Amino acid sequence: xxxxxxxxxxxxxxxxxxxxxxxxxxxxxxVGVAEEHRVGGTCVIRGCVPKKFMVYASEYAKHFETARxxxxxxxxxxxxxxxxxxxxxxxxxxxxxIYVRNLQNAGAELFHGKARLKDRHVIELEGKxxxxxxxxxxxxxxxxxxxxxxxxxELAITSNEAFHLPELPKRIVIAGGGYIALEFAGIFNGLGxxxxxxxxxxxxxxxxxxxxxxxxxxxxxxxxxxxxxxTQHTRLEKTATGILNTFDNGHSxxxxxxxxxxxxxxxxxxxxxxxxxxxxxxxxAVKVDGFSRSSVDNIWAVGDVTDRINLTPVAIREGEAFxxxxxxxxxxxxDHEMVASAVFTQPQIGSVGLxxxxxxxxxxxxxxxxxxxxxxxxxxxxxxxxxxxxxxxEQGSERILGCHVVAPDAxxxxxxxxxxxxxxxxKPQWDSTCAVHPTLAEELVTMREKYTPPAxxxxx
Numbered sequence: 001x002x003x004x005x006x007x008x009x010x011x012x013x014x015x016x017x018x019x020x021x022x023x024x025x026x027x028x029x030x031v032g033v034a035e036e037h038r039v040g041g042t043c044v045i046r047g048c049v050p051k052k053f054m055v056y057a058s059e060y061a062k063h064f065e066t067a068r069x070x071x072x073x074x075x076x077x078x079x080x081x082x083x084x085x086x087x088x089x090x091x092x093x094x095x096x097x098i099y100v101r102n103l104q105n106a107g108a109e110l111f112h113g114k115a116r117l118k119d120r121h122v123i124e125l126e127g128k129x130x131x132x133x134x135x136x137x138x139x140x141x142x143x144x145x146x147x148x149x150x151x152x153x154e155l156a157i158t159s160n161e162a163f164h165l166p167e168l169p170k171r172i173v174i175a176g177g178g179y180i181a182l183e184f185a186g187i188f189n190g191l192g193x194x195x196x197x198x199x200x201x202x203x204x205x206x207x208x209x210x211x212x213x214x215x216x217x218x219x220x221x222x223x224x225x226x227x228x229x230x231t232q233h234t235r236l237e238k239t240a241t242g243i244l245n246t247f248d249n250g251h252s253x254x255x256x257x258x259x260x261x262x263x264x265x266x267x268x269x270x271x272x273x274x275x276x277x278x279x280x281x282x283x284x285a286v287k288v289d290g291f292s293r294s295s296v297d298n299i300w301a302v303g304d305v306t307d308r309i310n311l312t313p314v315a316i317r318e319g320e321a322f323x324x325x326x327x328x329x330x331x332x333x334x335d336h337e338m339v340a341s342a343v344f345t346q347p348q349i350g351s352v353g354l355x356x357x358x359x360x361x362x363x364x365x366x367x368x369x370x371x372x373x374x375x376x377x378x379x380x381x382x383x384x385x386x387x388x389x390x391x392x393x394e395q396g397s398e399r400i401l402g403c404h405v406v407a408p409d410a411x412x413x414x415x416x417x418x419x420x421x422x423x424x425x426x427k428p429q430w431d432s433t434c435a436v437h438p439t440l441a442e443e444l445v446t447m448r449e450k451y452t453p454p455a456x457x458x459x460x
Contacts, residue, residue, distance in 0.1 A: 006032040008327070009123050009133035010108075011115045011271065014041020016303035016315030017139030018099055022106040023323035031108040032133065034115035034125060039103070040096040042141050042304070043312040046160050049095060051183060053088050054163075055344045058190025062223075062346070069381020079191055081168040088163075117272035120296050124272070135298050135326060138278075138286055139319065140271065142264035142304040152236030155243050156258040159184065169193055169256035173245050175233055176261035177204035179343040182220065184259060186346035189225045196253060197225060198245070200232040205343070209355035209404045211370060215388045216345055216406055222384055223346065266305045283307060290333045292322050300326075309339055340418035342411030347385060350414025353402035353421050356392050365395040367427075370451040375407065375440045389443045390451075391427070398426040403444070413441045 008024045010017045013035035025031040038045050057079070064074050103110050113126035121132050144158035157165075159180050172188050174181050177199030189195040197204070197220075204227070205213045221227055231249040236258055238244075246252045266285040273280065279287045279295035285307035292300045300322050303315030317334045324330040340352035353359075359366045369391040378385050387407035394401050403417045420430065435442035 004121060004132040004134045006030050006109075006131060006133040008032070008135045008137060009034070009115075009131065010137045010139055011117075011123070012041065012139035012141060012303075012305070013039040013099065013103070013110065014139060014141050014303060014315065015043050015312045016141075016319035017041070017137065018103060018319075019316045020137055020139065020302060020319035020323045021108045022102060023320055024327040025103075025106040025108045027323075027327040029327050031106075032111065032131060033103060033108050034111040034113060034123070036112075036114040036126070038096050039099045039110070040092075044095050044099065045092060046163055048312055050088055050092055050163050051159075051187075052344060053084075053091070054187045055183065055346070057084055058187045059346065061190045061192065066377070066381060066383065069383065079168075081165075081191075085164070114270070116270065117276045120276040120298055135300070136276075137319075137322065138268075138271065138273070138294075138299065138301040138305055139303050139315070140267040140305050141315075142307075142310065143267045144260070145263045145265045146260055147233075147262065150233060150235065152238075152243075153260075155236045155238060156260045158260055162259055165257065171242065171255040172196070172257045172259060173198060173243075173253065173255040174259045174261055175199070176263070177201055177206065177229075178261060178263060179205065179345070179349075180264075181259075181261035182216065182345045183343065184261065185220065185225050186223075186344075189220075189223060190346060194255075195225050196255070197227045198231060198233065198247065199227070199229055202229060204229075205349075207355075208343075208349070208351060209390060209392075209402065210357060211388065211390055212349060212351065212355075212404050212406055215372070215386075216343075216347075216349060219347060219385060219406070220345065264304065264310070266307050268305060281307065291325060291331075292318055292333075309336055311339065311341060314339060338418065338422045340414045342414060344411065347387065347406055347408050348410035350405040350407075350410035350412075350417070351403070352414055352418040353400070354392060355402060355404075356390075359392045359394070359401045363394045363401060366401065367393045367395055368451040369393065369427075369447040369449070371443050371447055373443070376438060377408075387440055387443075389447070391430075391444075391447065393427045398428060400425055400427055400430060405444075407440055409440075413444070417444065 007029035008031045010021045010033045013033050021031050021033045067074050116124045124130050171194040173196045175198050185195050185197050203213045231247045234248050235246045242254045242256050268284045286301035288306050292302050302318035304310040321332045321334045324332050343349035371389050390404040392402035433445045435445050
């Protein structure tokens with residue numbers, strides 16, 4: 001590759017791009033990386049990490065309530081939004097700096113600015129001229145999607161701006177029924193904001209198990225979030241006291257902030273991929289094979305820009321697999337089966353494997369084990385939050401096809417369950433595990449009775 005300035009040039013310094021660049025550079029390859037925003041990408045700068053800090057902050061409202069139930073005298077409490085933002089931004093800056101140092105320590109060269117392909121080997125760097133690369137990796141992630149034709153859409157924000165609101169609103173309307181919408185609904189509700197979720201579908205969290213979807217909607221409404229289903233915005237209008245939200249069911253409401261969380265789209269616009277002949281899907285995603293190679297043999301793509309499984313750890317593993325294959329002579333691809341996920345709603349959702357509906361479609365007959373209960377921490381003081389644990393098991397082989405948890409710390413629980421499901425654990429093997437008592441998670445290994453849904457018209 002001596003004919004090129006770089007052996008590898010990575011466009012995008014998020015989690016996937018940084019991992020690929022570092023691993024490639026450690027082979028001795030000459031690696032360049034371009035990032036048009038801050039190093040760290042969506043997860044570190046405007047996604048998982050700052051969102052988790054906001055979840056932590058918002059959970060204290062319930063913690064204070066719980067403390068009173070356990071005998072603590074809790075005085076007046078007040079949340080300082082401005083102070084929180086300062087501390088959050090300091091930590092994000094620190095983490096971004098670590099990403100920069102890790103790239104530099106590995107020997108990669110970092111460019112701040114947008115990169116654009118002029119052809120399959122030539123990259124134009126904003127304000128810095130052109131460079132050439134033998135191999136190119138696209139790792140630009142995704143961006144929030146907005147309904148650009150909606151009247152008044154300019155009055156709304158996305159999740160990007162939610163991290164930097166100058167003041168905490170008194171009222172917010174969040175459009176969307178996915179995990180981003182529900183996580184922010186829990187955050188703002190916990191911080192004392194009057195929160196309304198508006199979703200055009202019949203239930204939230206499309207793609208998740210139906211019992212999980214129904215349960216989290218009930219729990220969020222119990223906690224004070226207003227959820228409007230089967231409707232969507234028709235317009236936004238500025239008023240003297242806020243923003244008027246009008247919906248297609250004829251109803252309207254006023255809020256101080258409107259946030260659209262209607263999904264994300266791969267960020268390929270303006271990258272010049274068409275100049276290199278890279279095939280894109282209808283939504284702009286880079287089409288890749290199992291080794292993350294695009295339709296052009298020297299261009300690869302990893303992470304959300306490929307629209308496979310849009311999770312940070314998946315992007316990291318895809319980036320590492322690419323670099324090991326291409327620069328360490330260790331061919332490998334990432335297996336996208338049995339990838340666990342956590343949704344940081346309140347309570348949290350942890351899920352790995354198939355939903356009941358998908359399991360029946362793929363495997364035919366399945367058995368279901370389901371338990372709904374109030375954890376002992378809640379029952380002690382009369383709290384109302386309920387947990388749900390569900391296993392989906394293939395009949396015959398008794399292999400567990402799906403594990404789903406709605407409970408505090410479900411994200412921590414599902415990580416360990418994912419190991420067992422990835423290894424193909426059966427229900428008898430699962431049941432042979434001795435329970436850890438007293439814990440919420442012990443319910444996972446003590447469910448013995450198969451679940452039979454209530455008859456139509458009965459209450460579960």
